[in-house]
């Protein structure tokens with residue numbers, strides 16, 4: 132254990148950094164996708180709702196590992212070889228980010244939809260009755276209330292997404308699991324290595340969970356602060 | 358000639374119909390409301406009172422018919438409904454105060470956001486309206502810190518901050534504890550005395566009797582009887598109305 136830590140510790144820490152980076156990129160775009168698709172799913176417009184429904188169910192119905200292979204290998208192949216347009220290469224980080232963003236975005240969309248639907252329709256009606264347009268009402272009245280109820284689920288989704296980055300080891304991104312595999316293949320100390328890796332995930336996730344609890348408590352106590 | 362005839366028609370509803378799928382909720386209703394008039398709508402649950410009221414500011418899209426507000430056909434496609442709604446305040450059964458804002462911001466939101474008033478002007482108007490409903494001390498309170506009666510008075514003040522020409526009330530006291538009904542009705546009474554044009558859906562027969570210029574009895578999506586309160590309550594003609602009054606009085 133000590134040998135692994137002293138020799139490969141810095142490497143594993145760097146890999147953890149890569150994991151966090153990938154998760155952060157993915158989450159950033161997932162938030163954007165989730166917001167857009169989530170709002171689309173509560174609009175009156177049928178085309179928007181159907182698009183959102185298809186997107187969410189499609190992504191949720193495909194295992195992430197398949198999505199990862201599809202984006203990393205499938206799409207460049209299709210673009211370059213089948214369509215013969217050429218020139219498309221995705222780095223593992225790019226493909227990984229897209230994959231996480233799509234996957235997590237679909238779940239975020241569901242969280243956001245549920246959050247908006249949990250706000251009493253009377254809030255929107257009151258805003259509209261004062262002459263506020265739909266989007267102003269959404270922005271000023273409905274979304275601020277929806278977001279408050281969504282935050283625990285969103286943080287939970289962040290944690291899941293952080294764990295999901297490990298799946299992206301299959302496309303060769305040097306995140307924690309991938310790096311650990313290399314360490315094991317060099318040292319053959321799989322028990323120690325995986326124990327360390329597990330511990331590293333655990334620490335980060337525990338920190339996130341504590342943060343979630345803190346935010347939740349603050350939301351309960353002072354709804355004013357948000 | 359009768360002086361009443363010169364009064365402006367504020368709301369004119371012609372052959373209004375509203376269906377939910379196959380369900381006919383409003384069946385060919387026509388009615389006019391004059392400037393400064395207080396019209397109370399009474400009737401059994403599910404008869405379409407709320408739906409009718411919500412059609413007046415198009416919170417509910419009508420199926421057919423025409424609605425004029427201040428002489429403007431608001432059911433035409435070219436009309437900007439948001440502009441129309443500025444003229445029509447609405448008070449809901451469940452208050453619908455914005456839970457994410459304190460009282461003052463509830464009152465200031467629409468005037469400031471729609472750039473009808475500067476922040477300072479909106480604040481002054483808001484404070485004046487709060488005073489009018491007797492809640493000057495609650496400007497910084499959040500909705501969940503108010504009693505039902507206080508919430509409803511804030512809701513009225515919020516609507517008044519838009520300086521509407523018409524106020525719609527949908528059972529404003531039905532969700533209140535009995536001891537709080539009076540304070541809300543008092544505010545409405547004063548509003549009526551100030552000459553506000555009001556359409557009030559209510560189960561408060563005493564209020565209707567006392568304040569209304571005209572009472573409409575709605576049943577099954579139609580106004581079956583209308584008249585001044587003395588006649589409606591003292592000498593009802595329609596058997597359905599007689600039946601209804603027997604139950605509620």
Ligand SMILES: Nc1ncnc2c1ncn2[C@@H]1O[C@H](COP(=O)(O)OP(=O)(O)OP(=O)(O)O)[C@@H](O)[C@H]1O
Nearest residue numbers: 377380382400401402403404405406407408409528
């Ligand atoms: N969104 C809707 N979809 C389908 N039916 C509806 C909808 N809203 C109202 N209805 C129906 O329309 C009818 C009239 O409803 P409305 O709320 O206008 O009655 P009301 O007179 O206000 O009753 P109450 O005194 O209980 O408030 C009812 O039968 C109701 O079930």
Ligand SMILES: [Mg+2]
Nearest residue numbers: 406407408528
């Ligand atoms: Mg009703």
